[in-house]
Amino acid sequence: MNAVGIVGVGLIGGSFGLALRKAGFTGSIVGVSSERSIAEAESCDAIDHGLSLEAAAASCDLLFLSQPIYGIIATLEKLGPLVRPGLLVTDAGSTKRVIVDAARRFLPPGSFLGGHPIAGKEVRGAAAGDGDLFRNRPWVLTEDLDHPVRHWIAAIGARELILDPDEHDRLLAWSSHLPQLASTALASVLSEQTGAVKAVAGSGLMDMTRLGMSSFDLWRDILGTNEVAVAAALDAYIAKLQYLRDDFGKEFRQAGEFAQSLKQRG
Amino acid sequence: MNAVGIVGVGLIGGSFGLALRKAGFTGSIVGVSSERSIAEAESCDAIDHGLSLEAAAASCDLLFLSQPIYGIIATLEKLGPLVRPGLLVTDAGSTKRVIVDAARRFLPPGSFLGGHPIAGKEVRGAAAGDGDLFRNRPWVLTEDLDHPVRHWIAAIGARELILDPDEHDRLLAWSSHLPQLASTALASVLSEQTGAVKAVAGSGLMDMTRLGMSSFDLWRDILGTNEVAVAAALDAYIAKLQYLRDDFGKEFRQAGEFAQSLKQRG
Missing domain, CATH: 1.10.3660.10 (6-phosphogluconate dehydrogenase C-terminal like domain)
Known part of the structure; x- marks a missing residue:
């Protein structure tokens, strides 16, 4: 895993970037988000820089969708024609059934792994991000899929848990x-x-x-x-x-x- | 105010003793409680020593009843014949109507001031006591009565609030x-x-x-x-x-x- 794209760089996305760095990830971390969120996430080193969704899909081997649920579904639809072999899409959506169904509809088989890091704060935005946010917190995955992202989920201190959507x-x-x-x-x-x-x-x-x-x-x-x-x-x-x-x-x-x-x- | 008796030396009673000491109270602080509670409160310096209710009523100028509500009511009944001029009885009961009514029934007029320090923890006992437990917390009094105890309530950092029962x-x-x-x-x-x-x-x-x-x-x-x-x-x-x-x-x-x-x- 050499390049990670975080789509929606708020509290969860920003914290994921910070947590990866803290755990020793040395690849690139790019953000796909609004101009304001990108600036906020850059200034706290949660991401290296911003990219378009197209550019991130072309250059990353992991895309982490950390938007509100309907934002994730809209992104999955856009990603349909952009996913290439070697790219895994995962997410942080708080419900899983509708997201897993949308991924099945829009993405090639085997390119999506549903996820839900169960962590949060009552404040929002990457500026409130915390590299320890996921430590000792559950991180649900919807399938027992073999992929390096699971090594990093463990490395940032989360407790992986596999559950049907x-x-x-x-x-x-x-x-x-x-x-x-x-x-x-x-x-x-x-x-x-x-x-x-x-x-x-x-x-x-x-x-x-x-x-x-x-x-x-x-x-x-x-x-x-x-x-x-x-x-x-x-x-x-x-x-x-x-x-x-x-x-x-x-x-x-x-x-x-x-x-x-x-x-x-x- | 030279001698304080704490009746029921659990978390609230113990914390009151510790808070008084922390605020500079140099008079005596005695406890009226079970043998076990007295030992626990003595060992953490929440009280000086234990006394019977009769002896505490005879020697103290403030009695602080920090028992469960029905314990407070039973103590008020026992205190009826023991209250002498110069002794003020107050309490820490979480409801006030039944306690104020019981005090009116059992004690001489002017010898009782209902109270409720709104502070707590999910653990019990004087060993969990904390001299800062009441800091910035409300302390309800049921009457605007002139008595030195109000100076000490302010000194331990509580916010006095006068409310009808x-x-x-x-x-x-x-x-x-x-x-x-x-x-x-x-x-x-x-x-x-x-x-x-x-x-x-x-x-x-x-x-x-x-x-x-x-x-x-x-x-x-x-x-x-x-x-x-x-x-x-x-x-x-x-x-x-x-x-x-x-x-x-x-x-x-x-x-x-x-x-x-x-x-x-x-």
Whole structure:
């Protein structure tokens, strides 16, 4: 792997560039993005320089698509006629079914490996990039494909995990999409209360509303491409909240065991 | 204020002792607690030594009741015949209406000032105590009573806030009790899912389930003494989750503004 192209150089794309450099990658790293994002990513050394998608597809042996989901799908369509032997396309999209299907439709067989590094921050842009962002975080791949990118995923400290796209989307509905909606709903309902709610806020409320700061630009696509699984998780959560009162003690114990085991897992 | 008695020397009581010392309090600090808690608090210098409630009431000019809510109420009843002029009783209970009513029933007028330092950790015990636990955190008082304890509340870095007991309980149902139940329900519903939910967990899920580790020993009393306000908050949250789907964009914007303003407040 000698030349990597990062398409969409925001927080995730910028962090991938920084992480590759930190792990000892000495090949070229180019960015395909808006002029402003390229300038931002160049100034923090996340990429060497910017290129057009056509030029990146011609010169790179890995393209990492780290755009919002529908941006990734649009890029896959454009890449259709540009993919040549020796180029692998991978991505960082937060849902996998629609992306893997789009890749199957637009790209030659064997040229795509779906991916999802499960890491993030509530801030955006390459300037907030962090070469350690993926350290000890899961990095889902949708296939057990033999390619050097997997060496680099391990080298930057991520924990590779192979999951079928449907299973990925179902699991993420629970582990990520539901927590996001629980936080959004909490912050939204609190914003409608009168009186000194903010003045009495403790650190627990800060934790519980932090995800509420996430950008809807990203979440529109995530929720729109995982509707069935998200609806099932949301319904189960609402039912749990409704019946919580029947046995608070049981629910606290069950929740405590789960939260504790998650914390120990780190 | 020359002698302080801390009744129930756990995380909050222990931290209060450590905070007083850190702020320059040179009087005596005694603890009224189980033998084990006294030993733990002594070994981390949160208190000087242990005393019986009778001896503490006779020798202290401030008693700080930092027990679970029903423990505080039981202590108030015991203190009835022990309170003498010059002794102020205050507390750290997480709900205020039932405690203020009990104090009115059991103690002489003017000898009680309801309090609630809004600070905590998911771990318990004086060994986890922290002299900076109350720094920049709200400390609710139920009356504008003139007493040196308010000087010390300011000296340990807390932000005093005077609230009527009912208004306190209503606000805390939103800012604390609802977030706790939202976290408990989330961790509980996730614990019932099959598959690699934990393996794909990100930092957002860790934040959202951290409160789920809270002890039910404390929460049984909190939920049991604020039932009406908690039920109203829970119902509003469930309704918000139900109607969230109608306009995700609006809810994300509204939530984002609230969460951002909370973060800026610190």
